[in-house]
Amino acid sequence: xxxxxxxxxxxxxxxxxxxxxxxxxxxxxxxxxxxxxxxxxxxxxxxxxxxxxxxxxxxxxxxxxxxxxxxxxxxxxxxxxxxxxxxxxxxxxxxxxxxxxxxxxxxxxxxxxxxxxxxxxxxxxxxxxxxxxxxxxxxxxxxxxxxxxxxxxxxxxxxxxxxxxxxxxxxxxxxxxxxxxxxxxxxxxxxxxxxxxxxxxxxxxxxxxxxxxxxxxxxxxxxxxxxxxxxxxxxxxxxxxxxxxxxxxxxxxxxxxxxxxxxxxxxxxxxxxxxxxxxxxxxxxxxxxxxxxxxxxxxxxxxxxxxxxxxxxxxxxxxxxxxxxxxxxxxxxxxxxxxxxxxxxxxxxxxxxxxxxxxxxxxxxxxxxxxxxxxxxxxxxxxxxxxxxxxxxxxxxxxxxxxxxxxxxxxx
Numbered sequence: 001x002x003x004x005x006x007x008x009x010x011x012x013x014x015x016x017x018x019x020x021x022x023x024x025x026x027x028x029x030x031x032x033x034x035x036x037x038x039x040x041x042x043x044x045x046x047x048x049x050x051x052x053x054x055x056x057x058x059x060x061x062x063x064x065x066x067x068x069x070x071x072x073x074x075x076x077x078x079x080x081x082x083x084x085x086x087x088x089x090x091x092x093x094x095x096x097x098x099x100x101x102x103x104x105x106x107x108x109x110x111x112x113x114x115x116x117x118x119x120x121x122x123x124x125x126x127x128x129x130x131x132x133x134x135x136x137x138x139x140x141x142x143x144x145x146x147x148x149x150x151x152x153x154x155x156x157x158x159x160x161x162x163x164x165x166x167x168x169x170x171x172x173x174x175x176x177x178x179x180x181x182x183x184x185x186x187x188x189x190x191x192x193x194x195x196x197x198x199x200x201x202x203x204x205x206x207x208x209x210x211x212x213x214x215x216x217x218x219x220x221x222x223x224x225x226x227x228x229x230x231x232x233x234x235x236x237x238x239x240x241x242x243x244x245x246x247x248x249x250x251x252x253x254x255x256x257x258x259x260x261x262x263x264x265x266x267x268x269x270x271x272x273x274x275x276x277x278x279x280x281x282x283x284x285x286x287x288x289x290x291x292x293x294x295x296x297x298x299x300x301x302x303x304x305x306x307x308x309x310x311x312x313x314x315x316x317x318x319x320x321x322x323x324x325x326x327x328x329x330x331x332x333x334x335x336x337x338x339x340x341x342x343x344x345x346x347x348x349x350x351x352x353x354x355x356x357x358x359x360x361x362x363x364x365x366x367x368x369x370x371x372x373x374x375x376x377x378x379x380x381x382x383x384x385x386x387x388x389x390x391x392x393x394x395x396x397x398x399x400x401x402x403x404x405x406x407x408x409x410x411x412x
């Protein structure tokens with residue numbers, strides 16, 4: 001009896017020690033993320049938005065930014081060469097978020113979506129909250145060496161399989177991309193499973209198998225946000241998602257300057273099949289004077305990734321991708337995940353049914369904004385998620401459609 005009592009006491013002690021440490025780690029993470037608010041706004045969708053002193057935001061907890069002087073606006077603009085949105089311009093831009101109906105943040109602050117204890121508890125650990133799993137882009141080295149006569153699709157098919165991602169993308173390769181832009185059709189993909197995410201976004205990449213990346217667009221991510229709403233998101237990494245970077249402001253790095261948009265807050269309205277279509281215009285571009293990478297959504301300058309976060313991206317990007325991504329432990333497996341991409345319809349359904357990027361543009365050292373000269377389409381699982389670069393006439397604006405239903409009779 002005494003031995004049993006001692007065993008139970010030891011087990012209880014070990015449990016309390018482990019639980020206590022986990023609780024302390026969560027408390028420390030919450031304190032780092034939820035800075036003191038000068039004003040709090042309760043959104044009608046349930047989010048809490050804290051208006052945080054712009055000089056006390058989480059970005060400046062990064063060791064490389066301790067003495068960083070904030071840049072309040074870019075010294076250059078991306079510019080625009082927009083033509084039209086598909087279907088005679090019937091798509092409408094999204095210019096605000098749901099929370100802004102309930103109030104505004106004062107000048108000198110930034111709106112930050114408050115993180116809850118439950119949010120962090122869904123992660124494998126507080127340090128992994130809001131982070132992607134590591135990956136490699138094995139094709140980048142060879143692609144950049146032989147880009148004049150290079151078949152990206154063939155090389156991507158020969159690279160080692162990425163076990164937990166499925167992409168449907170349009171990609172261009174070079175040595176001197178200083179920016180990228182597109183109008184991203186906004187949907188709420190149905191059936192995103194709890195531990196998965198589904199995004200529509202732009203990537204700017206630099207490096208080789210171990211790459212640097214900045215990303216932006218919209219995402220449905222129940223594991224991070226606790227629901228299935230479509231939300232504005234950003235991401236960055238210096239080492240292929242291994243140890244650096246995160247979603248939005250969930251680690252130090254991205255410097256926000258706007259009072260009008262909150263990263264991670266919901267985007268509304270969303271497109272519906274055979275009805276009105278909505279989009280966000282996303283631009284990411286390098287400031288040549290500060291080497292910071294700026295992000296804009298529509299006419300709103302959101303903030304920037306400081307150049308000091310990176311090595312290769314400090315100078316330029318070597319690849320740009322437009323499209324969608326599904327993360328799941330059950331991609332490339334049977335049974336496949338039911339998580340959908342884009343609208344949940346294949347690219348062949350086209351406007352009004354399939355998700356799209358249009359007004360696809362890059363900026364290079366010529367400083368001209370242009371449609372990329374060379375483009376390739378790629379999808380990891382064509383039966384699950386597909387792509388189609390479509391041009392209605394020879395003179396019309398190309399539109400890149402992508403997406404799909406995930407598990408179906410062709411993708412068991």
